[in-house]
Amino acid sequence: MSSPFSLSDAPVTSLPGFRRMFPRGRMTLGIALPLAAGDPENPGVGIARQVELVQQAEAGGFAAAWLRDIPLRVSDFGDVGQVWDPFTYAGYLAASTSEIALATGAVVLPVRHPLHLAKEAASIDHLSGGRFLLGLATGDRPTEYKAFGLEEGARGDVFREHLDVMNRAWTTENQGIRWSKGRMWGGDIVPKPLATRPPVLTVGSCLQPMEWHREHADAHVTYHRPLGTQQKYLAEWRADGVDKPFAMNIALDLHRDPEAEAGPIKFGWSVGAKALVRILHELEDMGVDHCLLGLKRGSRPADEVLGELIEHVVPEFEATACS
Structure with missing residues (x-):
């Protein structure tokens, strides 16, 4: 492991979390x-139980656990998020796991101080x-x-x-940094990252044109769309010869009947395990590198659904250890 005081020239693609999530040539x-x-x-956000489930996901072949960043509980929004601060939580999970990638999905960059965030991410x-x-x-x-x-x-x-x-x-x-809201001179941010930077994933539009994403992101994450629409969006991401990874979020309500065909829910599907595997293979063939499954809109206990995913779905897209 490199020194926390030394700059690294290693590419972000060499990092084990990036390689576990994006092995290329197959979807995770x-x-x-x-x-x-x-x-x-x-x-239900009890830490002990959540850590057990993340460990189960890691052992079962999931590539990544995703941590949301919702700074404030806004009662009329109807979704409190994961409750815990994502960086504190990621540190706790890092000590409780050994292989699974830990990703934020996503830190609200404009409301955070960029120097604090640079230090937290590198830590x-x-x-x-x-x-x-x-x-x-x-x-x-807006609140x-x-x-x-x-x-x-x-x-x-x-x-x-801020980026x-x-x-x-x-x-x-020890080089000065000046921006519209601050100036750092005579100081330095440590630790320095293990690679040139922690892998940066842009999530959603970030109010930027796609050309900007292609230039500045190491991978791009978007929400569920109908397959044909998603294919067009993916083609836009891959324009100009860009071959960086592409990931998407899917809200999932896993049906008890594994034969159940897919029906739409907000940002995803209510679907049986067998049809879900077929849909995921379609996305894989389309060029999607990683699918993030969200269970919050489901009608069944999450631990029960996780077990069925590990048994019936994940083996088709199993991640491998990347040291």
């Missing part, structure tokens, strides 16, 4: 936390042994923007500027 699966279903505003990068991937977004809750002193219309510009500050903090030593 991830699971969203909390592993709870039925009431997104009051999910989890080291503590997890290179299993951390930093998913970033602009957020979708949060006001609470953190951010104008809603400025989010796109602030997103780009630029973080990149400079990760890739330079």
Whole structure:
């Protein structure tokens, strides 16, 4: 492992978390936390049980556990998220697991200080042994923007500027950084990442054109769309010869009948295990590299669904250890 005080020239693609999630040539699966279903505003988030389920997912062949970042509980939004701060939680999970990738899906970049965030991400990068991937977004809750002193219309510009500050903090030593809201001179951010930077995943539009994503992201994550529409979106991501990984989120209500055909729910499907495997193979053939499964909209206990996924679905897309 490299020194926390030394710059690295290793590519992000060499990190074990990136390689576990994106082995290329085949698709992997991830699971969203909390592993709870039925009431997104009051999910079951007991740490001990959640860690047990993440360990079960790791042993069962899931490539990644995804941690959401919802800074404030907004009662009229109807989804409190995973409750725990994603970086504190990722550190806890890093000590409780050994192979599964840990990804944020996604940190609301414009409401966080870029120097704090650069230090937090590089710290989890080291503590997890290179299993951390930093998913970033602009957020979708206006209450949060006001609470953190951010104008809603400025989010796109602030997103780009904060990412630029973080990149400079990760890739330079004792060099001044100036941006619209701050100036660092005579200081430095440590630890430095294990690679040139922690892998950066843009999640959703981030209020940027696709050309910007292709240039600045190490991978791109989007939400579920009808297959034909998703294929067109994927083609746009892969334009100009870009071959970076592509991931998508699927809300899942796994039917008790494994033969049940797919029916739509918000951002995903109610579907039996056999039909789900067929859909996932279609996405794999389309060029999707990773599917993140969210169980919060499901009608069955999440631990029960997780067990069935490990038994009937994950073996088709099983991740392997990447040291």
